[in-house]
Amino acid sequence: MYRLYYAPGAASFVVHWVLLEIGAPHELIAVDLAGGQQKTAEYLRLNPVGVVPTLIVEGAPLFESSALAMLLAARHPGSGLLPVAGTRAADLNYQWLFHLANSVQPAFRHWFHPEDAASADCGDSVKESARGHIEAAWGRLDALLGTQEFLTGSQPAIADFMAVMLARWSRNMPRPATTWPKLAAYIGRMKARPTFAELNRREGLTEWL
Ligand SMILES: N[C@@H](CCC(=O)N[C@@H](CS)C(=O)NCC(=O)O)C(=O)O
The missing domain is CATH 3.40.30.10 (Glutaredoxin)
Known part of the structure; x- marks a missing residue:
């Protein structure tokens, strides 16, 4: 348990x-x-x-x-959800998961809490920089998802769940992840999983369903 x-x-x-x-x-x-x-x-x-x-x-x-x-x-x-070690899918899962956790997730911290990164008078520039990093990441994922269904290939892996959580965090940003067409289609595939509705129900979330 x-x-x-x-x-x-x-x-x-x-x-x-x-x-x-x-x-x-x-x-x-x-x-x-x-x-x-x-x-x-x-x-x-x-x-x-x-x-x-x-x-x-x-x-x-x-x-x-x-x-x-x-x-x-x-x-x-x-x-x-964890590709077999030593395969291309496993390598990609590490790559994308670490990239999302090391580069994209901290940019969200700066977007939502610029005061963590700089004094109040620099807040706007911290947010703009964070926004640039986040949008660049969506551009990279959109390009990849034009050629394959999920981040590691044809099956969802842990990196995909992380990507969609972060995409959800962008929903009220000036340019949400769903404005990139291939990325939006991918997000739609992940959101169609029955666990996504159950997750939102359990957490009492009503936005971005
Ligand atoms: N890198 C950590 C970040 C965790 C994190 O920042 N959690 C936020 C909520 S999204 C939190 O608990 N914030 C409360 C605080 O910073 O006091 C992880 O992914 O577990």
Whole structure:
């Protein structure tokens, strides 16, 4: 039994989605981010970074959303979400997952919280720079998805779930991910998975369905 500490629509979204995809029994614990619950001593004992998600695996806590999604897929190989090691699909899964987690996800942090990166008077330039990085990423994915169905080939892998979570975060930006046509079609394919509706229902999300 896994236990996921989450907040609706946050970085925990990809982990929750993968839990549904693999069909593993799990318990959900909502963390009140606005109320600062993630910075309490009790929560910091589980996750010293003070963010969601935290996943309890065999009684011990782990953090970092992309790593949690990967380890779930590795622990449940029957799900097929982790391509077989040593194949081109596995190589691409690493490439895209690390790229999304290292380059695109931090740009969202700067878009939503420019104060984390610079003083208040530089906020607009931080946001513009973050927006440039995010839109460049959508352009790269759009070009790729013109030639293949998913990021690693013909089957969805963990990197795809991460990509769609980040695409969702762009929904209220000046140029959302869905304005790139091939990317929009891909997002539509991922959103058509029955787990996506269930995920949104469980997290109480009504936007971007
Ligand atoms: N790289 C981390 C980022 C986690 C993260 O920034 N989570 C946000 C929500 S999307 C959070 O908990 N923010 C609360 C805070 O920073 O106090 C991951 O992917 O797990």
